[in-house]
Amino acid sequence: MPDLPACLEREPLTRAVVTGYAAKVTAEDRAVQRDAFIAAMVWGYGRVGYGPSRVERIMAQPGFEEQLADVTRITLEQGGPAAFEHIRQQRKSGVGCLKHLGAAFGTKYLYFLTKAHRESDIAPVLDSVVRAWFAEHAKDVDVRIGGGWTYPRKYATYVETMQAWGEELKIPADDVERLIFLQQQDATQEPWRESWSSAAADPEAGELLEALRLALADLGAGDDAEPHLQALEDVIADAEDRAPDEA
Secondary structure, eight states: OOOTTTGGGSSSHHHHHHHHHHTTTTTSSSHHHHHHHHHHHHHHHTOTTTHHHHHHHHHTSTTHHHHHHHOOOOOOOHHHHHHHHOEEEEOOOTTTOOOTTTHHHHHHHHHHHHHHGGGGGOOOOOOOOHHHHHHHHTTTOOOOOOTOOOHHHHHHHHHHHHHHHHHHSSSSSSHHHHHHHHHHHHHHHHOOOOTTOTTTEEEEEEHOOOOHHHHHTTOHHHHHHHHHHHHHHHHHHHHHHHHHHOO
């Protein structure tokens, strides 16, 4: 895995710490963007053993720094939904953007940037744990965004919903997301694996692959299985990039 940001290994990686890395980000400084991206990914993967190899694979893709810079600039200037839309269009057109970075983890980076730079326009994390909560408690809000950044309008609706709920409760939108995450985690009694929730309704193909990856890792077969899982991941990503736009 690429070198960790300075001091990252010596302090608890809380939301506040990662937000601090994001606060240093500018549209021009790619080194700082890289540090903030790594911090967001480490926070997201936690102690999941395959996290470093997944992040290394993302960052090793041709054009990664330029693509991350574009996504960063758009997020800083226009917000999370605009960056999500950009990634979708780049992938759909075949140009590509942040290959192998799924939406659940990608929204973590968008979240920390908006938390640090757009306090009144925070775009909270949207992963399978939160999506499972919506499927049970707020079925009228469709937050199935697709693992391949397929449905940007659904993500925009999610962000607007969380911001509206935050205004009603007089708390930031990301605090609403955190309460939802904790409630769903408590209800399912699952370990902290933010990338995957077995309670997710209608799981995406990528989420099923993550569940398989976790199960194989628990069996001690993760290293042997990883090349095959990566091949399946490529098949899923290509199919999602070709998926039709929202109706």
